Amino acid sequence: MASELEPEVQAIDRSLLECSAEEIAGKWLQATDLTRELYQHLAHYVPKIYCRGPNPFPQKEDMLAQHVLLGPMEWYLCGEDPAFGFPKLEQANKPSHLCGRVFKVGEPTYSCRDCAVDPTCVLCMECFLGSIHRDHRYRMTTSGGGGFCDCGDTEAWKEGPYCQKHELNTSEIEEEEDPLVHLSEDVIARTYNIFAIMFRYAVEILIWEKESELPEDLEMVEKSDTYYCMLFNDEVHTYEQVIYTLQKAVNCTQKEAIGFATTVDRDGRRSVRYGDFQYCEQAKSVIVRNTSRQTKPLKVQVMHSSIVAHQNFGLKLLSWLGSIIGYSDGLRRILCQVGLQEGPDGENSSLVDRLMLSDSKLWKGARSVYHQLFMSSLLMDLKYKKLFAVRFAKNYERLQSDYVTDDHDREFSVADLSVQIFTVPSLARMLITEENLMSIIIKTFMDHLRHRDAQGRFQFERYTALQAFKFRRVQSLILDLKYVLISKPTEWSDELRQKFLEGFDAFLELLKCMQGMDPITRQVGQHIEMEPEWEAAFTLQMKLTHVISMMQDWCASDEKVLIEAYKKCLAVLMQCHGGYTDGEQPITLSICGHSVETIRYCVSQEKVSIHLPVSRLLAGLHVLLSKSEVAYKFPELLPLSELSPPMLIEHPLRCLVLCAQVHAGMWRRNGFSLVNQIYYYHNVKCRREMFDKDVVMLQTGVSMMDPNHFLMIMLSRFELYQIFSTPDYGKRFSSEITHKDVVQQNNTLIEEMLYLIIMLVGERFSPGVGQVNATDEIKREIIHQLSIKPMAHSELVKSLPEDENKETGMESVIEAVAHFKKPGLTGRGMYELKPECAKEFNLYFYHFSRAEQSKAEEAQRKLKRQNREDTALPPPVLPPFCPLFASLVNILQSDVMLCIMGTILQWAVEHNGYAWSESMLQRVLHLIGMALQEEKQHLENVTEEHVVTFTFTQKISKPGEAPKNSPSILAMLETLQNAPYLEVHKDMIRWILKTFNAVKKMRESSPTSPVAETEGTIMEETSRDKDKAERKRKAEIARLRREKIMAQMSEMQRHFIDENKELFQQTLELDASTSAVLDNSPVASDMTLTALGPAQTQVPEQRQFVTCILCQEEQEVKVESRAMVLAAFVQRSTVLSKNRSKFIQDPEKYDPLFMHPDLSCGTHTSSCGHIMHAHCWQRYFDSVQAKEQRRQQRLRLHTSYDVENGEFLCPLCECLSNTVIPLLLPPRNIFNKLNFSDQPNLTQWIRTISQQIKALQFLRKEESTPNNASTKNSENVDELQLPEGFRPDFRPKNPYSESIKEMLTTFGTATYKVGLKVHPNEEDPRVPIMCWGSCAYTIQSIERILSDEDKPLFGPLPCRLDDCLRSLTRFAAAHWTVASVSVVQGHFCKLFASLVPNDSHEELPCILDIDMFHLLVALVLAFPALQCQDFSGISLGTGDLHIFHLVTMAHIIQILLTSCTEENGMDQENPTCEEESAVLALYKTLHRYTGSALKEIPSGWHLWRSVRAGIMPFLKCSALFFHYLNGVPSPPDIQVPGTSHFEHLCNYLSLPNNLICLFQENSEIMNSLIESWCRNSEVKRYLEGERDAIRYPRESNKLINLPEDYSSLINQASNFSCPKSGGDKSRAPTLCLVCGSLLCSQSYCCQTELEGEDVGACTAHTYSCGSGVGIFLRVRECQVLFLAGKTKGCFYSPPYLDDYGETDQGLRRGNPLHLCKERFKKIQKLWHQHSVTEEIGHAQEANQTLVGIDWQHL
Ligand SMILES: [Zn+2]
Ligand SMILES: [Zn+2]
Ligand SMILES: [Zn+2]
Ligand SMILES: [Zn+2]
């Protein structure tokens, strides 16, 4: 084939093939100038092998290159045949103890949370499974490509660095041995030669930039005019743009264009045209012109083919080098040596340097090839890794600048190798000390951020898109800094100290540029016009958060460094603020005889900034100092004397005041940007280095100040000084002059200020501030989160700050504070707070948002009420402060504080209007409570020689000093205790008074026996207790009443539909508990019930009344009344399919009369069971249609249902429906009124029917012969001699009302339309067949569900299923009345002929190819059309019975023919029971009829067993069918679960228990029938093994088996490549859960055309595998995908859970995931129940965004 297309290429091939590698290598060995020799060889051959035409032929090129180019090199290198040489090298090699496996895109990687030094340390799956970490807490992620396995790297793991496989080689790694000693001198020399020349060649050709000229020594003698138009990748243009442009420029089809675009995206370049220069140049100009309009044009080059050829070989060469060094560590070392050897041009001239420095100029494909080579060589050799790291650091600035200006993603840049180098602790340390890496990184970063304001601070205010782009790229430098700092030094050398502090200086410079950036001023009057940019500054802050924390950690590990850093930081802070005044006016404040100097500054009027990283860093360092030993022993050595507390607190205080003012609504006009900033300031992502540190800074400052002074400054900054310094100020509120808004603002500010004081005294859970450790801190966070509500693991993780290792430290403490509650079938596992932890709850926990605070308050009060405790939420007992912060508690008893408390209590006592608020009071009460707790603790811990200086109780007992003559705080509290308007706070006030008394008692009694509180108080308390008990009782009664009323109200409010929806969803689960009871009121307990035949149990007819859900009118179901209908949903189904490759080819010609036993495509009907009048439904549907049309015109939105296809939602339960089923009485009873006696037996009946059929066929033939004269016709009829009583001209009267007839047609047509996927046509003869088929298929699918779940056949069925089956069966039975009698008769004849052959039907399927239940249903339901013309006295019931017996016998034959006969004939002649001998006899008959083709005779026991098992599903289906058809109640025995109901079923179905008796009773006719069945050629073919057949019982289809561990799925998917784009990894591998196919979803490459539209691989697959419905698992997202048709879909929760009982959709958290069998079963159940489409409908109704997704492209 190829020879015809390219004869020229073929010809050259031959000349190339004559080359001998050995000869060439021999020539080279003799050469004096090897370089020249090699270059000549390459110059000659490379262009002959590569790039010979428009399209590459990779296999052929590779083959030739190996033969002509690489082969000789291998010979040369080995000095012998490489087939012997390389194995020798490999043997001599000491294999590496490093794994170094380079990850593919999507491959799973594992990191151990316990042992990994940092989160970038990962293992490949194989190493992980062989390591100790598989039993640790690990995290799993999918690789983005690049990076390698760290197994064997001792620096990467705290423990277990080797897996089992790599451990074997660790014995000698201690002494570092030169790997070259294992190689001979000769090999070393030759390797060196060949590596040096070839590596240089590859580098030179890859970085070659000329387009039509080769390097001199490679230039050819004669050059052809063959060029390529080469298109390069960029990240600017979209796929669509490129495809469109290419179609225009090079005249290709869309498919080709897609191919080009895909390759360009993957490899970074692709030639799009081949030809002479002119021809290529032309294409280039079109492309450039077409893409230059909006953005920069696509990069295109016209390159000479020989250059491209050499470059392609260059890449091949690099991969070759990578594989050669795999043979031996020695070869690898030589390559490293060659690569890093300095070239003739000095600095930066080594090959490695040259490649790195050209990185940004190379295309993607070239980059990834050489990056991989670096990883497998330089990074795998411990010695050269160090040298390479130095080269990398020296070039760092250049590489980063290149990267910032380049537009490729980071993963394609050599800069990305930083993670491999910097995260190695020893390398990082070495680079810091020797190359000053920290400073270099920070300075490079600063160099790229040049926008500064007048003060030199960063300015992001109006930066451009380009700057934003650059800013994003620069952020990777921060990541590098993080890598460098990620492992803290365990030992410090002087050099390290010096260089670290140098880096710290640079870092401070960076923070200095951030201190005070983006300042804001309060907007008054008008709203701001443009929201200022704020995100960039916060992004920077967020990215730096971990770096700042790590800097502090480093400082903390060495005291000298800490003190130096502290000094440096302080100095920079001073520079930033030049003292603290910034030129503001000094003023003096005084309250209660205290006065302080400060400045006049109003947050609400002047500039203020939220960014204060320098002061926050200082706060962090201060805490570290406080924790250090020096602080306890020699505090005088700390550099604290230089601190000016007012300066320290000034800016953090301003920032906190800003937040308070924003809360008070004073900054509304500044818009959302400010609101967002305040949000992030407190958010868990930022707060650790923002809000938290501001609080610490205030604590630091205040601990060094007179608390009175601080409080006055604080009042002043909150702009509340006036209020508290003027005694009568409170009264002024009541006058109407004051603006109400201002008063409310002030109230909020007072509340916020009190909150801040609570924080300053109460927040002591940071180690260093209080005497606590990190565990206490995290415990407290968790307690407070869980105080709000129980939480799932992931929720909790999200609410806690993560460190740089993404750890919250939660696991270590969670058990101590919470109980875990496992998840059920839905939902997640939850943590609940242990009750004993409730006492540690602090209502004013500083990380609560306001919403969380009020939720927590409510929850905690509720809990207390439930425990019948009082509802006071007193402050918890706190740990003591560290010495440096110890004086903070004095704020509580300072004069100004007491004054503030007194004033507010006074307001509360006066209770005048809106001058005060309850929250204010609540906070004061909390503060008083804190002070009492504090004093109590002081008293408890007091030692003999110390005097307790904390005397709060004394102070509040004294009458107040200000306002003058006011009562004491204590007195006011006692007054408030009885205030009627403070009901809520009474418990708290009571708690305060009680605690006060207790503390007083302690103080009065001797300090050595402080616990004397109880006895004294009892007397006092009794009267109070009584009062309290009474009050409590009343409150309890009131509460109960309230709750009752509330419950009633909400009951009423609850939406009716919602309520019902739940109900119906429950009934979906076939659970006994939720289902309704069948109307199977036993007629008589001891009577045998019979479902069919002349002996059918007669049931007195029950009148049935139903209510229309739309008009609420009640109506009786009668033959002649208006139709009542049930909403129904008809869909095609392959759920039962045994052959998924089969589908209907041409629906217009397809004949569905016989269902094949593989059930490859059926029609399923379901219903929610809701009943409406037919006319009510029609009106409803019309209105839905009209509404939808209007909506589509207006919004162009789609709903979850497709109105044009007749879809609608059930008006009551919103269940997806597409038609309605009429509600009918048992139709058999209408026709079967006569009482017959003397009925024919089976043989007689078959004869009669055969005669009738013959007559009909004769008449039919007559009719279809148009030219016959009528006279002749009638003569012939006479001739025929009609069977007795048969009147073929008789047309029965249709008993149904018009409206019911209409509905019969409607549903029939719908079933036909959906089942065959054709246009509706009510006249089509296939309509009745489809109706019978749907009835049979639906019954079969329900029987399967019941069997699979071991549910009894007639157990309590959910009423919707019961209603659906009853209506569907009766409908199918009544449908013939609206169809043409002769058509139905025709169907009957043909169906009948498949069992009782006659002459007129030739091509009927053999009995192996008929599903007997479908046949039974169709025969029984078509029979009335024949029987209605029979007046001979044969009843319908007799016919039913005979048909049933006949089909049953045919089925038994089917089973016997296909039964497995692997059983040996141990007891074949020795049958033990009647059934066994009977079946054995029958089998022998069969054996005879099949001409002994049937396999040898197995045992009777075995045969009988297979018959019984094989026929059970058929019997069960038949029982269901006749039950619904005839309305005979089911026998009670079948209603309960049990092993087998074989005998009961037989009785119910009028069958002998020994089924074989049927044959014996009717042997006369059966023998001839069996013979005719066996004679069929298909049966013969089957028996001779030429074809296959379905065996019985058919096994239920299951969803595929999923592995227990999710990572093995990921691994499987990562090995999966797109089937269409040649070995490319698929981006969205998706697993069909039905058949197990892996698909390449959501990608251009695998789109196919379906019904004229492009659809993705999943949608296409649903059409073949699930007839439109699909269940998939998106492996990389861990998400279940449901699809239905082209437009509908939804995501469903996956069956994989982590240890915390949560799913991880999107695989974001990376916790190990395991299969949850119950959840998977639930998905399978949805599938079996045909509820997938409905589930999608519900999901889409609930979440409108799902409607907008382009499902068809998945
Ligand atoms: Zn590995
Ligand atoms: Zn390993
Ligand atoms: Zn581990
Ligand atoms: Zn109605």
Ligand SMILES: [Zn+2]
């Ligand atoms: Zn409904």
Ligand SMILES: [Zn+2]
């Ligand atoms: Zn499939």
Ligand SMILES: [Zn+2]
């Ligand atoms: Zn694909």
